[in-house]
Amino acid sequence: MDIRAGGRHWGTVETTETAQEVVFQVCGAHTSEVWRVWGVRDGKQPLLIGIPEPESGGMVLRRRLSKAFLQRCGYWPTLPKQYVAGVRFEPPDSEGTMEETQGECRRLTCRFSPNEEFPLAYAFSVCTVKDGIAELRLDKKTGRPVLGKRPEK
DSSP states (O other), X not given: OEEEETTEEEEEEEEEEOXXXXXXXXXXXXXSSOOEEEEXXXXXXXXXXXXXXXXXXXXXXXXXXXXXXXXXXXXXSSXXXXXEEESSOOOTTOOOEEEEOSSSEEEEEEEOOTTSOOTXXXXXXXXXXXXXXXXXXXXXXXXXXXXXXXXXO
């Protein structure tokens, strides 16, 4: 199955089931950052598969999770439908970005549709919205949201 990172293909994951556990075998492109791999399904909390390590010019992870643990997390008997990789968790189809800006703020943006569920709504309650993109500015020192200017009427 495909693993996405920033909306692009990064690697693959294969799952193998035994009587008591599921083995996740991850292979991806080499990265200089410490990336994590998550499984995602049906609005459930993301399932952290683990942190791949450099091996043979790529990144590799082999992880065994018991079916009992997966069931408690809501991922058994139905395993994740999508997999994502990155430094931080980003919903697979969010097309979100986190960027450093000049000055004292970080800028987090995320595409959304008013007609669909938005899993990051709690974080974007103090954002500005324009052309289907929600923007949240965070103070670099405190991490707190920076309120934008109100639009002119």
